Amino acid sequence: MTKNDFLNKSKTFSVLLALFFSTCLFAQQNDIPPETENQFWKNVQFGGGIGLGFGSGYTDISLAPSAIYNFNQYVALGVGAQYKYLKQKDFYASHLYGGSVIGLFNPINQIQLSAELEQLRVNVNLDGSNSNSQDYWNTGLFLGAGYRSGNATIGARYNVLSDKNNIYGSAFMPFIRVYF
Known part of the structure; x- marks a missing residue:
């Protein structure tokens, strides 16, 4: 495996890993029930x-x-x-x-x-x-x-x-x- 192949595979792996974690993070945003989100302003x-x-x-x-x-x-x-x-x-x-x-x-x-x-x-x-x-x-x-x-x-x-x-x-x- 050449140095360029290793760098390309590392970049691909890094991008896939970042996408996986960002999807997990976005999935956690809607845990708050909608009725309690604006309770403060009420x-x-x-x-x-x-x-x-x-x-x-x-x-x-x-x-x-x-x-x-x-x-x-x-x-x-x-x-x-x-x-x-x-x-x-x-x-x-x-x-x-x-x-x-x-x-x-x-x-x-x-x-x-x-x-x-x-x-x-x-x-x-x-x-x-x-x-x-x-x-x-x-x-x-x-x-x-x-x-x-x-x-x-x-x-x-x-x-x-x-x-x-x-x-x-x-x-x-x-x-x-x-x-x-």
Whole structure:
């Protein structure tokens, strides 16, 4: 047997061996029953909030998408992102952006309790003075309760970490939460 014959037979054997193993690997792909493949996405809900506020020299634009995973009819856990632009003419302009983690508990179908940890980066530019611009992190821990009907919940939440430097006007805030 010459060297070329040996190389040709080795190549043929290698190709046949690769085809055999690839066929075995493809045969293993459909072991998951079709009803369990998409079970994760059946338990995911998307929602969030959009806000627009305009006044005499005042602008407030916010976008806050979020998603939750329902472990069962009582407990859900999710994440969210947030961006907010605030401007008061001749005074300041600010950008707030960050994320949050939310836990929801429904002891009965109509009541929803929530805990949300929010971390926002705050950039405030005071007009007329760059030296007074501020750039800092703000953390909030909100505990809330609401009345739930279908996909919507209306209620109130309280920031237990609120202090005099809070970026919100008050530690107590009403909310409307909708997930589809």
